[in-house]
Amino acid sequence: MEFPGFLGNAPVKEALSRAFSAGRFPHALLFAGERGTGKRTLAALIAKSLVCRDREHAPCGICPSCIRADAGSHPDIRTVEGGGASGDLNVDAARAMLEDAYRMPEEAPYNVYIVRLSGNTSNTAVAAQNKLLKLIEEPPDSAVFILLCPTVEAVLPTIRSRTQIFNLHPPEIGEAADWLRGKKGVEPEAALELSRCLGGNLGRMQEALDGSEATRAFMIAGEIVSAINGPGHRLLKAAAPLQRDRALFGETLGRLSLIFRDAFTLNAGGSSLLGGAPEAAEALRGFSQRRLMAMKELTDEALQMLGRNGNSGLLLTFYCAGLRQGDV
Structure with missing residues (x-):
């Protein structure tokens, strides 16, 4: 099995290739990793390999099955998502998949289902997973x-125990920088700097090059983190762009929640980072576990209040004041 366009993660590639070559491919896979680590890319490559007509060089990329897979029109490959902004699996989507899965494939040896799980642990999400x-x-x-999800912990234990789990990570900084130079034409120094800043996360690096709102949120979150223990006016200045842009405010709060989570993980001796901002998390390493957890809880609370249409100006003032308190 080949993995064009999916960098790093050598142990994952080796295990999947070995299972494919031996004809013992698992019936259920779970890919976990932060946004931008290539979960969808890898899932698409596997799906294409499973329907490819050239078993020796799958995915060959040139057979009719591979061409239809690339076009998103292969009849035996389905991407399963729910509705709403998160796209998380819902009960209706899970039920439809349950009804469809027992049909015979039209062309390939397999029906392949790529299932998106956003990491939501609401009652609705749990009900959908129970159906799955x-x-x-x-x-x-x-x-x-x-199955694709940000973190393994967001998936029911009963599902985890019945899947083969692979945790995906960004490639090495140098490899990611080389990719930027070769595929995007970025100058060597700029490519290396961007790769370092975003921890080699290819998805976020592409967002940065596109100038997306997610990148703005990333930059603002980093400025807020660096200003937490500085003068109060510096923190307010860093957060000022959020006051009149609710979408950007929400994106930034989500980013900060992951950064505080990652800093807590680092302080506890762990290494599984989800936020795509290792430098920001590392900058908080000297904070107490109590304060880091309190800041994460404050951030999650602010995100919920924003979702309930709270006054964004007052909420931002409350949030910045909370971050400034030693014990929050």
Whole structure:
């Protein structure tokens, strides 16, 4: 099995290639990793390999099956998402997949389902996962399920125990910088600097080059982190762009929540980072576990209040004041 365009993660590639070559491919895979680590890229490559007509060089990229897979029109590959902004799996989508999964494939040996799980742990998300569990427990012989989620902990233990789990990570800084130079034409020094800043996360590096709102949120979150222990006016200045842009405010709060989570993980001796901003998390390493957890909880609370249409100006003032307090 080949992995064009999916960098790093050598152990994952080796394990998947070995299973594919031996004809013992798992019926259910779970890919976990922060946004931008290539979960969808890898899932698409696997789906294309499973329907490819050239088993020796899958995915060959030139057979009719590969061409239709690239075009998103192969009849035996389905991407399963729910509605709403998160796109998380819902009960209706899980039920439709349950009804569809027992049909015979039209062309390929397998029906392949790429299932998006956003990491939401609401009652609705749990109900959808319980519906999905019925398929994972007693899978049709001709079906392969590829589950995508930000973190393994967001998936029900009963599903985790029935899937082969792979945690995906960004490639090495140098490899990611080389990719930027070769694929995007970025100058060597700029490519290396961007790769270092974003921890080699290819998805976020592409967002940065596109100038997306997610990149603005990333930059503002980093400025807020660096200003937490500085003069009060510096923190307010860093957060000022959020006052009149609710979408940017929400994106930045989500980013900060992950950074505080990652800093807490680093302080506890862990290494599984989700926020794509290792330098920002490292800058908070000297903070107490109590304060880091309190800042994360404050951030999550602010995000919920923003979602309930709270006054963004007052909320921003409350939030900045909370970050400034030693014990929050």
